[in-house]
Amino acid sequence: xxxxxxxxxxxxLTADEQDQLRRLSMRRTVPSGxxxxxxxxxxxxxxxxxxGQLRAYLTSDEGREVTLYRLFxxxxxxxxxxxxxxxIQFDITITAEKETEFWIIPPDVFKKLMETSAPMANYVSQxxxxxxxxxxxxxxxxxxxxxxxxxxxxxxxxxxxxGTKVLKITHDxxxxxxxTAREVVTRMLRYFxxxxxxxxxxxxxxxxxxxxxxxxxxx
Amino acid sequence: xxxxxxxxxxxxLTADEQDQLRRLSMRRTVPSGxxxxxxxxxxxxxxxxxxGQLRAYLTSDEGREVTLYRLFxxxxxxxxxxxxxxxIQFDITITAEKETEFWIIPPDVFKKLMETSAPMANYVSQxxxxxxxxxxxxxxxxxxxxxxxxxxxxxxxxxxxxGTKVLKITHDxxxxxxxTAREVVTRMLRYFxxxxxxxxxxxxxxxxxxxxxxxxxxx
Numbered sequence: 043x044x045x046x047x048x049x050x051x052x053x054x055l056t057a058d059e060q061d062q063l064r065r066l067s068m069r070r071t072v073p074s075g076x077x078x079x080x081x082x083x084x085x086x087x088x089x090x091x092x093x094g095q096l097r098a099y100l101t102s103d104e105g106r107e108v109t110l111y112r113l114f115x116x117x118x119x120x121x122x123x124x125x126x127x128x129x130i131q132f133d134i135t136i137t138a139e140k141e142t143e144f145w146i147i148p149p150d151v152f153k154k155l156m157e158t159s160a161p162m163a164n165y166v167s168q169x170x171x172x173x174x175x176x177x178x179x180x181x182x183x184x185x186x187x188x189x190x191x192x193x194x195x196x197x198x199x200x201x202x203x204x205g206t207k208v209l210k211i212t213h214d215x216x217x218x219x220x221x222t223a224r225e226v227v228t229r230m231l232r233y234f235x236x237x238x239x240x241x242x243x244x245x246x247x248x249x250x251x252x253x254x255x256x257x258x259x260x261x
Numbered sequence: 262x263x264x265x266x267x268x269x270x271x272x273x274l275t276a277d278e279q280d281q282l283r284r285l286s287m288r289r290t291v292p293s294g295x296x297x298x299x300x301x302x303x304x305x306x307x308x309x310x311x312x313g314q315l316r317a318y319l320t321s322d323e324g325r326e327v328t329l330y331r332l333f334x335x336x337x338x339x340x341x342x343x344x345x346x347x348x349i350q351f352d353i354t355i356t357a358e359k360e361t362e363f364w365i366i367p368p369d370v371f372k373k374l375m376e377t378s379a380p381m382a383n384y385v386s387q388x389x390x391x392x393x394x395x396x397x398x399x400x401x402x403x404x405x406x407x408x409x410x411x412x413x414x415x416x417x418x419x420x421x422x423x424g425t426k427v428l429k430i431t432h433d434x435x436x437x438x439x440x441t442a443r444e445v446v447t448r449m450l451r452y453f454x455x456x457x458x459x460x461x462x463x464x465x466x467x468x469x470x471x472x473x474x475x476x477x478x479x480x
Contacts, residue, residue, distance in 0.1 A: 100397070102405040129390030132397040156383060163382030164375060170389045171348030177396060178319070178351035184403055185440045186321040221404045 045145050048090055048116055054161035066151045071143045078122060081133030085125035087148045091117050094142025095203070098134050098173075099218075108221030110134060111176035112203070119144075120169045126153045187260075189222070193230050194259035196220060197240070197249060207249040216247075264364050267309055267335055273380035285370045290362045297341060300352030304344035306367045310336050313361025314422070317353050318437075327440030329353060330395035331422070338363075339388045345372045406479075408441065412449050413478035415439060416459070416468060426468040435466075 045067055046052045052060060067090075072078065078096065079086060089096075096113040098121065113119055124130040126149050147155075155162045183192055196219060200209050213227045220227070231247065234240045239255050241248040249255065264286055265271040271279060286309075291297065297315065298305060308315075315332040317340065332338055343349040345368050366374075374381045402411055415438060419428050432446045439446070450466065453459045458474050460467040468474065 100400065100404070102401070104405070106405065108400070108404055127386065127390050129387045129394065131391075131394040134397075156379075156386075158379055160375075160377055160379040160382050163379050163386060167346065167375075167382060167386045167389060168348045170386060170393065171346050172350075174389065174393055174396070175348065175350040177393070177400065178353075181319065181327070181396065181400060181403070182321070182351075184400070185319070185327055186323070186325065 045090065048092060048145070051161050051165045055159060059155060059159060062151060063147065063155070067145045067147050069143070069145055071141065072138050074138055074140050076138040077135070078138060079134070079136035081135065082125065084122070085149050086122045087146050088123045088152045089119035090145040090147065091115055091119070092143040092145065094138060094144070095140040096136055096142060097139045098136050101135055106221060107218040109219040110180060111173060112139070118169050120166065120173065123149055123152050125149060189226065190230055191259055192220060193227070194255045197247065198252070198255055198259060201249055207252070209247045209249070210245060211247060212245050264309065267311060267364070270380050270384045274378060278374060278378060281370060282366065282374070286364045286366050288362070288364055290360065291357050293357055293359050295357040296354070297357060298353070298355035300354065301344065303341070304368050305341045306365050307342045307371045308338035309364040309366065310334055310338070311362040311364065313357060313363070314359040315355055315361060316358045317355050320354055325440060326437040328438040329399060330392060337388050339385065339392065342368050342371055344368060408445065409449055410477060410479055411439060412446070413474045416466065417471070417474055417478060420468055426471070428466045428468070429464060430466060431464055
């Protein structure tokens, strides 16, 4: 499969621009757990996902975390190129949650393309709008939703992503996704278990009553 | 003063585009309290502020509010034109907090300009990046900062915006900015008063010890 089939606006670029993208993009595969972007310390460029899964998250000075969004096949990782966008003044971290294969469009190639091509510049706005929407959803969740609803929604989402009801995930990792402490997660999961919604065992949360979780999450 | 002096990338547009913007933009003045944008029900277009102050905020189904950011002279209000950006899938509300004077660039004019002009499309990305940064700052505040620190920061910001230490603001309005309940604000303000940081009277919060508030806010 060629980059052209993964890059949504490839057809709208000039022949020269297409040629540049093909010549200067690099293919790379990283194992699960790889740190791809760490605030303003990195500037890999635009990443175009061929397969795998990335997680974008925020970290506090004290080491707490909260997941902002996930990226999957055919998604574009924009903030790994935030160094060339002056108005982006925040630091996020991006890691691979699974083995991930992607094309890298280097920062200087991306910058030149964006400056000269209106379709490319509009595409960047579009990606930014999508991520903005993810983050606004998160604010609404944090501001107005109680933790039990958020946790129910998180378990259902994980189950959908992994395609299984048996989630291999620790309470610590769940806490890192949701921006809270492990104890808070453990307490709520025990309540879910008492209500028959999940079954807990070492490093595993098994979903027992999807319907009840869905009702609770308020979707 | 002409629109060209307020529109940062005016010089980068073609003569035709400049002419279009001049001919099709409208000048308008609205009184304090005017609702300018209410989720997906409105689509005024791009607003370019000549003077005044706008507030962009999120509302919950239950009527709670949280302020996302403020816009001032020379700022551009992008989300009042969100109808023409498909990737923006969230609803915010925008109201004038003071008498506000602005140019309106109608949605169709803005759309055409963005599609054909790379400088314009990049400028849109840039504005979106700035708003994104505001919103990420808010997430960090909500996630990692305790309410006393946030409230101290809010009072100092209001004082800077209004240019006075005597803030004419009710506890209810502060709660609406911060996404919390009035009682929580009242309790914390009384604690601030007991510590000598503020003095409370009907509809007024007077800052008595700016230094102490600054220290508390952790700026």
